[in-house]
Amino acid sequence: MEYRKLGRTGLRVSEICFGTATFGWHTDVPEAHRMLDEFVGTGSNFVDTADYYSAWAEGSYAGRSEEIIGEWFARSGKRHEVVLATKVCSPVGPLPNDRGLSRRHIMDAAEASLRRLRTDFIDLYQTHSMDNETPIEESLRALDDLVRQGKVRYLGCSNYTAWRLCQALWSSDVNGLARFDCVQPYYNLIDRADFERELAELVRVEQIAVIPYSPQAMGFLTGKHRGLSEAPADTRGTIDPRMKTYFTERNFALLDEMERIGQRHDKSLAQVSLGWLLTDPLMTAPIVGARNWEQLAESVAATGFRLTPEEKAKLDELTAWK
Numbered sequence: 001m002e003y004r005k006l007g008r009t010g011l012r013v014s015e016i017c018f019g020t021a022t023f024g025w026h027t028d029v030p031e032a033h034r035m036l037d038e039f040v041g042t043g044s045n046f047v048d049t050a051d052y053y054s055a056w057a058e059g060s061y062a063g064r065s066e067e068i069i070g071e072w073f074a075r076s077g078k079r080h081e082v083v084l085a086t087k088v089c090s091p092v093g094p095l096p097n098d099r100g101l102s103r104r105h106i107m108d109a110a111e112a113s114l115r116r117l118r119t120d121f122i123d124l125y126q127t128h129s130m131d132n133e134t135p136i137e138e139s140l141r142a143l144d145d146l147v148r149q150g151k152v153r154y155l156g157c158s159n160y161t162a163w164r165l166c167q168a169l170w171s172s173d174v175n176g177l178a179r180f181d182c183v184q185p186y187y188n189l190i191d192r193a194d195f196e197r198e199l200a201e202l203v204r205v206e207q208i209a210v211i212p213y214s215p216q217a218m219g220f221l222t223g224k225h226r227g228l229s230e231a232p233a234d235t236r237g238t239i240d241p242r243m244k245t246y247f248t249e250r251n252f253a254l255l256d257e258m259e260r261i262g263q264r265h266d267k268s269l270a271q272v273s274l275g276w277l278l279t280d281p282l283m284t285a286p287i288v289g290a291r292n293w294e295q296l297a298e299s300v301a302a303t304g305f306r307l308t309p310e311e312k313a314k315l316d317e318l319t320a321w322k
Contacts, residue, residue, distance in 0.1 A: 001043030002304050004284050005081075007209035008182040011153060013083050014044040016300050017211055019287040021050070024064030025057035026291040029205070035088050035293045040076075042300055046083045048184075048211070048287050050128055051113050052090035056239060062092040063116050070118035076266060085124035085211075086113050089131060089159060101131035101139040110146055118244070124182060126156035130164050136171050144177040156182030162198035169206060180208065184287070187212035189221060189258075189276055190251060191242065193321040204282055212277060215286035216299075221273040222244045222253050254318050260318045261311050267302070274302040 001011040010119035018039050023032045036047070066086060073079045088109040091099040099105065116122065119271040123147065131139065144151040157165060157180045165183060172179035183203055187210075196214070203210055216222050218231070218240060225231065232245045258272045267275065277283045290296035307315070 003045075004214040005125070005127065006154065007199070007207075008207035008283060009209075011083065011154060012264060013046040013285050014303070015285050016044055016274070016303055017046040017048050017085075017285040017287040018044065018296065019048045019064045019213060020069060021053045021289055022291050023068045024060040025054040026102055027221075029068055029071070031292055033075065033298055035290070036069070036072045036078075037076065038293045039296060039300065040081050040260070043298060044303075045081060046085070046211075046285055048085040050087035050090065050126075051109055051116075051200040052128065053084045055092070057124050059161040061110070062090075066113055066116035066189050070116050073118050076146070079119055083123045084117065084119065085126060085156070086117070086122055087126040088113070089128035089129040092118060101142075103138050103142040106139065106146070112150060115152065121150060124153040124154045124156050124196040126158050126184060127160075129159040130157075130161070136164075136168055137175065140168060140171055140175070140177045144172075149180040153156045155180050155218070156178070156184060156211075158184035158213075160199075162202050163280070164209075166202060181206050182209040182284070184211050184213055186214055186242075187277075188215050188217045189254065189273055189315060189319050190217050190246060190292070193320060200282060210282055211285050211287055212283065213287040215277055215288060216270055216273045218243050218250070221255070221258070222271060223246055223269040226252065226255065235249060236275070244314065250318070254315070257318055261307065261315075265305070267305060268298060269303060270298055272307075273300060275305040275307050276312060276315055278302065278305060279307045 002015045004015050005317060006013055031270045049065045051066060052062050054060040055062035088106055089101055097105055118154050149187050155178050162184060168180055185195045185199060229247055255269060262268055262272045274286055289298040
Protein backbone atom coordinates (compact mmCIF):
# COMPACT_ATOMS: atom_id res chain seq x y z
CA MET A 1 0.00 0.00 0.00
CA GLU A 2 1.15 3.53 -0.79
CA TYR A 3 0.73 6.23 1.88
CA ARG A 4 0.92 10.00 1.70
CA LYS A 5 1.19 12.68 4.36
CA LEU A 6 -1.95 14.68 5.01
CA GLY A 7 -0.65 18.07 3.93
CA ARG A 8 2.00 19.47 6.23
CA THR A 9 0.89 17.22 9.13
CA GLY A 10 2.60 14.02 10.20
CA LEU A 11 -0.53 11.92 9.59
CA ARG A 12 -0.14 9.24 6.90
CA VAL A 13 -3.13 8.09 4.86
CA SER A 14 -3.58 5.58 2.06
CA GLU A 15 -3.66 7.21 -1.36
CA ILE A 16 -7.17 5.89 -1.97
CA CYS A 17 -9.83 7.10 0.45
CA PHE A 18 -13.05 5.09 0.86
CA GLY A 19 -16.13 7.34 0.67
CA THR A 20 -19.14 5.80 2.39
CA ALA A 21 -22.06 7.89 1.11
CA THR A 22 -23.70 4.70 -0.24
CA PHE A 23 -23.99 3.14 3.23
CA GLY A 24 -27.68 2.87 4.09
CA TRP A 25 -28.62 3.72 0.49
CA HIS A 26 -27.27 1.39 -2.19
CA THR A 27 -25.17 -0.60 0.29
CA ASP A 28 -26.76 -2.59 3.11
CA VAL A 29 -25.09 -3.34 6.45
CA PRO A 30 -23.56 -6.77 5.64
CA GLU A 31 -22.01 -5.50 2.41
CA ALA A 32 -20.84 -2.26 4.05
CA HIS A 33 -19.05 -4.24 6.74
CA ARG A 34 -17.53 -6.56 4.14
CA MET A 35 -16.25 -3.56 2.22
CA LEU A 36 -14.63 -2.12 5.34
CA ASP A 37 -13.09 -5.50 6.21
CA GLU A 38 -11.63 -5.92 2.72
CA PHE A 39 -10.51 -2.29 2.39
CA VAL A 40 -8.57 -2.34 5.65
CA GLY A 41 -7.30 -5.80 4.73
CA THR A 42 -5.47 -4.32 1.75
CA GLY A 43 -3.55 -1.99 4.06
CA SER A 44 -5.73 0.99 3.14
CA ASN A 45 -6.65 3.12 6.13
CA PHE A 46 -8.53 6.27 5.04
CA VAL A 47 -12.35 6.29 5.42
CA ASP A 48 -14.56 9.32 4.79
CA THR A 49 -18.18 9.86 5.82
CA ALA A 50 -20.47 12.70 6.96
CA ASP A 51 -23.24 13.19 9.49
CA TYR A 52 -25.55 13.99 6.54
CA TYR A 53 -25.11 10.63 4.76
CA SER A 54 -27.44 9.26 3.46
CA ALA A 55 -30.23 11.74 4.16
CA TRP A 56 -31.15 12.15 0.48
CA ALA A 57 -31.77 8.43 -0.03
CA GLU A 58 -35.24 6.95 0.16
CA GLY A 59 -35.53 4.80 3.27
CA SER A 60 -32.38 6.25 4.82
CA TYR A 61 -31.66 9.22 7.09
CA ALA A 62 -28.93 11.55 8.26
CA GLY A 63 -26.33 9.75 10.35
CA ARG A 64 -26.98 6.28 8.98
CA SER A 65 -23.56 5.96 7.33
CA GLU A 66 -21.84 6.91 10.60
CA GLU A 67 -23.96 4.39 12.48
CA ILE A 68 -22.95 1.58 10.13
CA ILE A 69 -19.27 2.45 10.51
CA GLY A 70 -19.68 2.59 14.29
CA GLU A 71 -21.26 -0.85 14.29
CA TRP A 72 -18.29 -2.13 12.28
CA PHE A 73 -15.82 -0.60 14.75
CA ALA A 74 -17.64 -2.34 17.59
CA ARG A 75 -17.66 -5.68 15.77
CA SER A 76 -14.17 -5.62 14.28
CA GLY A 77 -12.18 -3.80 16.95
CA LYS A 78 -10.24 -2.06 14.16
CA ARG A 79 -10.77 1.58 15.10
CA HIS A 80 -7.02 2.04 15.55
CA GLU A 81 -6.35 0.86 11.98
CA VAL A 82 -8.51 3.58 10.41
CA VAL A 83 -7.96 7.28 9.77
CA LEU A 84 -11.57 8.39 10.14
CA ALA A 85 -12.94 11.53 8.50
CA THR A 86 -16.44 12.94 8.91
CA LYS A 87 -18.17 16.27 8.30
CA VAL A 88 -20.50 18.88 9.78
CA CYS A 89 -22.73 21.61 8.28
CA SER A 90 -25.39 19.92 6.16
CA PRO A 91 -28.91 19.61 7.64
CA VAL A 92 -29.37 16.65 9.96
CA GLY A 93 -32.80 17.55 11.33
CA PRO A 94 -35.82 19.86 10.90
CA LEU A 95 -34.90 22.52 13.44
CA PRO A 96 -33.17 25.80 12.52
CA ASN A 97 -30.04 24.91 14.50
CA ASP A 98 -29.73 21.41 13.01
CA ARG A 99 -27.38 22.73 10.32
CA GLY A 100 -24.64 25.23 9.63
CA LEU A 101 -21.40 26.11 11.39
CA SER A 102 -22.56 27.93 14.50
CA ARG A 103 -20.79 27.05 17.73
CA ARG A 104 -23.92 25.36 19.00
CA HIS A 105 -24.38 23.14 15.97
CA ILE A 106 -20.71 22.20 15.66
CA MET A 107 -20.57 21.12 19.31
CA ASP A 108 -23.86 19.23 19.12
CA ALA A 109 -22.99 17.59 15.80
CA ALA A 110 -19.55 16.47 16.94
CA GLU A 111 -20.99 14.75 20.02
CA ALA A 112 -23.69 13.09 17.91
CA SER A 113 -21.10 11.85 15.40
CA LEU A 114 -18.92 10.44 18.16
CA ARG A 115 -21.91 8.52 19.56
CA ARG A 116 -22.92 7.13 16.18
CA LEU A 117 -19.34 6.21 15.27
CA ARG A 118 -18.77 4.60 18.69
CA THR A 119 -15.43 6.29 19.11
CA ASP A 120 -13.98 8.96 21.38
CA PHE A 121 -12.14 10.88 18.66
CA ILE A 122 -12.40 11.86 15.00
CA ASP A 123 -9.15 11.94 13.03
CA LEU A 124 -10.26 14.52 10.46
CA TYR A 125 -13.29 16.74 11.14
CA GLN A 126 -14.39 18.71 8.09
CA THR A 127 -16.85 21.49 7.44
CA HIS A 128 -19.06 20.07 4.70
CA SER A 129 -19.64 23.43 3.02
CA MET A 130 -19.31 27.15 3.65
CA ASP A 131 -21.68 28.91 6.04
CA ASN A 132 -21.59 32.58 5.13
CA GLU A 133 -24.17 33.43 7.81
CA THR A 134 -21.83 32.49 10.67
CA PRO A 135 -18.68 34.47 11.46
CA ILE A 136 -15.64 32.43 10.48
CA GLU A 137 -14.06 33.06 13.89
CA GLU A 138 -17.07 31.52 15.66
CA SER A 139 -16.77 28.32 13.62
CA LEU A 140 -13.00 28.09 13.97
CA ARG A 141 -13.03 28.66 17.75
CA ALA A 142 -15.56 25.87 18.17
CA LEU A 143 -13.45 23.55 16.01
CA ASP A 144 -10.31 24.58 17.91
CA ASP A 145 -12.02 23.70 21.19
CA LEU A 146 -12.78 20.21 19.86
CA VAL A 147 -9.11 19.80 18.97
CA ARG A 148 -8.00 20.99 22.41
CA GLN A 149 -10.47 18.59 24.05
CA GLY A 150 -8.94 15.68 22.13
CA LYS A 151 -12.21 14.86 20.36
CA VAL A 152 -10.81 15.92 16.98
CA ARG A 153 -7.23 15.47 15.76
CA TYR A 154 -7.14 17.47 12.49
CA LEU A 155 -9.44 19.91 10.68
CA GLY A 156 -10.49 20.16 7.06
CA CYS A 157 -13.07 21.77 4.82
CA SER A 158 -15.11 20.74 1.79
CA ASN A 159 -16.59 22.74 -1.08
CA TYR A 160 -14.73 25.93 -0.13
CA THR A 161 -13.81 28.70 -2.52
CA ALA A 162 -10.22 29.93 -2.47
CA TRP A 163 -11.18 33.25 -0.86
CA ARG A 164 -13.08 31.54 1.97
CA LEU A 165 -10.27 29.07 2.64
CA CYS A 166 -7.77 31.95 2.63
CA GLN A 167 -9.96 33.85 5.10
CA ALA A 168 -10.11 30.80 7.37
CA LEU A 169 -6.33 30.30 7.26
CA TRP A 170 -5.73 33.97 8.07
CA SER A 171 -8.19 33.87 10.99
CA SER A 172 -6.58 30.75 12.42
CA ASP A 173 -3.15 32.34 12.12
CA VAL A 174 -3.94 35.68 13.79
CA ASN A 175 -6.07 34.12 16.54
CA GLY A 176 -3.82 31.14 17.33
CA LEU A 177 -6.45 28.57 16.35
CA ALA A 178 -6.12 25.12 14.79
CA ARG A 179 -6.25 25.51 11.01
CA PHE A 180 -7.65 23.61 8.07
CA ASP A 181 -4.99 21.13 6.92
CA CYS A 182 -7.12 19.46 4.28
CA VAL A 183 -9.56 20.52 1.56
CA GLN A 184 -12.12 18.33 -0.22
CA PRO A 185 -13.10 19.75 -3.63
CA TYR A 186 -15.21 18.35 -6.43
CA TYR A 187 -12.47 17.53 -8.94
CA ASN A 188 -11.95 15.09 -11.78
CA LEU A 189 -10.81 14.97 -15.41
CA ILE A 190 -13.98 16.70 -16.60
CA ASP A 191 -14.52 19.20 -13.76
CA ARG A 192 -11.17 20.94 -13.50
CA ALA A 193 -11.72 24.68 -13.66
CA ASP A 194 -13.12 25.38 -10.18
CA PHE A 195 -10.13 23.79 -8.46
CA GLU A 196 -7.37 24.77 -10.88
CA ARG A 197 -8.40 28.40 -11.37
CA GLU A 198 -7.47 29.56 -7.83
CA LEU A 199 -7.58 26.82 -5.22
CA ALA A 200 -4.69 24.77 -6.62
CA GLU A 201 -2.08 27.48 -6.09
CA LEU A 202 -3.37 28.24 -2.58
CA VAL A 203 -3.13 24.64 -1.40
CA ARG A 204 0.34 24.31 -2.94
CA VAL A 205 1.69 27.37 -1.14
CA GLU A 206 -0.03 26.54 2.17
CA GLN A 207 0.79 22.80 2.01
CA ILE A 208 -2.82 21.72 2.39
CA ALA A 209 -3.88 18.16 1.64
CA VAL A 210 -6.32 17.64 -1.23
CA ILE A 211 -8.80 14.75 -1.13
CA PRO A 212 -11.01 15.25 -4.20
CA TYR A 213 -14.46 13.72 -4.24
CA SER A 214 -16.22 12.27 -7.29
CA PRO A 215 -12.86 11.53 -8.98
CA GLN A 216 -14.70 9.37 -11.51
CA ALA A 217 -17.34 12.03 -12.25
CA MET A 218 -20.19 10.13 -10.60
CA GLY A 219 -19.28 7.03 -12.59
CA PHE A 220 -19.14 8.67 -16.03
CA LEU A 221 -15.35 8.20 -16.27
CA THR A 222 -15.72 4.46 -15.68
CA GLY A 223 -17.33 4.20 -19.11
CA LYS A 224 -20.56 2.70 -17.80
CA HIS A 225 -22.66 5.44 -19.46
CA ARG A 226 -21.30 4.92 -22.95
CA GLY A 227 -24.12 4.81 -25.48
CA LEU A 228 -26.51 6.66 -23.18
CA SER A 229 -27.80 10.22 -23.34
CA GLU A 230 -28.42 10.63 -19.60
CA ALA A 231 -27.70 8.98 -16.26
CA PRO A 232 -29.76 5.86 -15.43
CA ALA A 233 -32.44 6.07 -12.77
CA ASP A 234 -31.49 5.38 -9.14
CA THR A 235 -27.98 6.76 -9.50
CA ARG A 236 -26.39 9.84 -8.00
CA GLY A 237 -26.31 11.38 -11.45
CA THR A 238 -30.08 11.80 -11.39
CA ILE A 239 -29.89 14.12 -8.35
CA ASP A 240 -26.81 16.10 -9.37
CA PRO A 241 -27.26 18.57 -12.26
CA ARG A 242 -23.58 18.32 -13.19
CA MET A 243 -24.15 14.88 -14.66
CA LYS A 244 -26.41 16.33 -17.37
CA THR A 245 -23.45 18.25 -18.78
CA TYR A 246 -21.25 15.17 -19.19
CA PHE A 247 -22.94 13.54 -22.18
CA THR A 248 -21.00 15.32 -24.91
CA GLU A 249 -18.98 14.25 -27.93
CA ARG A 250 -15.87 15.71 -26.29
CA ASN A 251 -16.26 13.62 -23.16
CA PHE A 252 -16.94 10.40 -25.04
CA ALA A 253 -13.74 11.09 -27.03
CA LEU A 254 -11.98 11.46 -23.67
CA LEU A 255 -13.17 7.98 -22.71
CA ASP A 256 -11.72 6.60 -25.94
CA GLU A 257 -8.29 8.07 -25.14
CA MET A 258 -8.47 6.84 -21.55
CA GLU A 259 -9.22 3.37 -22.87
CA ARG A 260 -6.12 3.46 -25.09
CA ILE A 261 -4.00 4.48 -22.11
CA GLY A 262 -5.55 1.78 -19.97
CA GLN A 263 -4.82 -0.90 -22.54
CA ARG A 264 -1.13 0.00 -22.47
CA HIS A 265 -1.02 -0.48 -18.68
CA ASP A 266 -3.67 -3.20 -18.29
CA LYS A 267 -5.85 -0.73 -16.36
CA SER A 268 -9.56 0.00 -16.54
CA LEU A 269 -11.10 3.38 -17.30
CA ALA A 270 -11.89 3.79 -13.62
CA GLN A 271 -8.24 3.20 -12.75
CA VAL A 272 -7.00 5.62 -15.42
CA SER A 273 -9.23 8.36 -13.99
CA LEU A 274 -7.62 7.79 -10.59
CA GLY A 275 -4.15 7.52 -12.10
CA TRP A 276 -4.55 10.99 -13.62
CA LEU A 277 -5.15 12.38 -10.13
CA LEU A 278 -2.48 10.30 -8.39
CA THR A 279 0.11 11.52 -10.89
CA ASP A 280 -0.48 15.09 -9.68
CA PRO A 281 1.74 15.87 -6.64
CA LEU A 282 -0.95 18.20 -5.25
CA MET A 283 -3.34 15.29 -4.74
CA THR A 284 -3.31 13.35 -1.48
CA ALA A 285 -6.06 10.74 -1.80
CA PRO A 286 -9.05 10.66 -4.17
CA ILE A 287 -12.27 9.71 -2.37
CA VAL A 288 -13.87 6.75 -4.11
CA GLY A 289 -17.41 5.57 -3.49
CA ALA A 290 -18.81 2.18 -4.43
CA ARG A 291 -21.90 0.05 -3.97
CA ASN A 292 -20.02 -3.15 -3.25
CA TRP A 293 -16.53 -4.51 -2.64
CA GLU A 294 -15.98 -5.54 -6.25
CA GLN A 295 -16.39 -1.94 -7.41
CA LEU A 296 -14.20 -0.63 -4.60
CA ALA A 297 -11.51 -3.25 -5.19
CA GLU A 298 -11.07 -2.01 -8.76
CA SER A 299 -10.35 1.49 -7.45
CA VAL A 300 -8.03 0.31 -4.68
CA ALA A 301 -6.04 -1.54 -7.36
CA ALA A 302 -5.15 1.87 -8.83
CA THR A 303 -2.84 2.44 -5.86
CA GLY A 304 0.65 3.14 -7.15
CA PHE A 305 -0.51 3.71 -10.73
CA ARG A 306 1.00 6.78 -12.44
CA LEU A 307 0.58 8.08 -15.98
CA THR A 308 3.59 8.91 -18.11
CA PRO A 309 4.18 12.65 -18.71
CA GLU A 310 2.98 12.19 -22.28
CA GLU A 311 -0.22 10.41 -21.22
CA LYS A 312 -1.06 13.03 -18.63
CA ALA A 313 -0.37 15.83 -21.09
CA LYS A 314 -2.72 14.22 -23.62
CA LEU A 315 -5.58 13.94 -21.12
CA ASP A 316 -4.92 17.48 -19.93
CA GLU A 317 -5.14 18.70 -23.52
CA LEU A 318 -8.45 16.90 -24.12
CA THR A 319 -10.03 18.42 -21.01
CA ALA A 320 -8.40 21.88 -21.05
CA TRP A 321 -10.67 24.61 -19.69
CA LYS A 322 -8.54 27.73 -20.28
